[in-house]
Amino acid sequence: MRMRILGLDIGSKTIGVACSDALGITAQGITTIQRKTAKDDWQRLQALATERWVTRMVVGRPRHMNGEDSENVKQIEAFITYLKRQMPAMEFVYWDERLTTMMARQVLMAGGVRREKRKQFVDKMAAILILQNYLDAQGNTLL
Structure with a gap:
């Protein structure tokens, strides 16, 4: 069985959570977790990773357009450090997420999703x- 990748x-x-297909070609949306505590998160x-045979998590790293990290990178890094201690076999990769939220809003608008639902x-x-x-940057050489 081929392993999958979660995107966070x-x-x-x-x-926000997405998962790759088994071939590492496409990403599908899974869920949005309402944050509570680091342990709950x-x-x-962990449950999502276990049920989908995930071996790697790709974590969005927010950056400003000039390439500098945004203000919330420290909180994300602290959470990932915690996750690494809880899931030592899991591989974590940071990925530049510049403009993804804006692009996500545009995709939802283009898809006709009403403002209050977006x-x-x-x-x-x-x-x-x-x-x-x-996945696109890896050229299907991931798994």
Whole structure:
């Protein structure tokens, strides 16, 4: 069985989650986790990783257009450090997520999703874009 990859868009209130197909070609949206505690968040991610045979997580790294890290990178790095201690066999990769939230909003608008509904889908869509960009850059040589 081929392993899959999770894509994560980590925010202060939610975590958008996407998963690759078994061939590492496409990303599909899975869920948006409402953040509670680091332990609760880890347990949700662990359950998703276990049920989908995930061996790698691609984590969106927010950056400004000039390439500098945004303000919330430190919180994301602290959470990933915690996850690495809880899941030592898991590989974590940071991926530049510049403009993914804006692109996610545009995709949802183009798809006819009403403004009041977009908020509940934007983090999951951003995770899809992060993971798909990563998969495309790897040229299907991942697994």
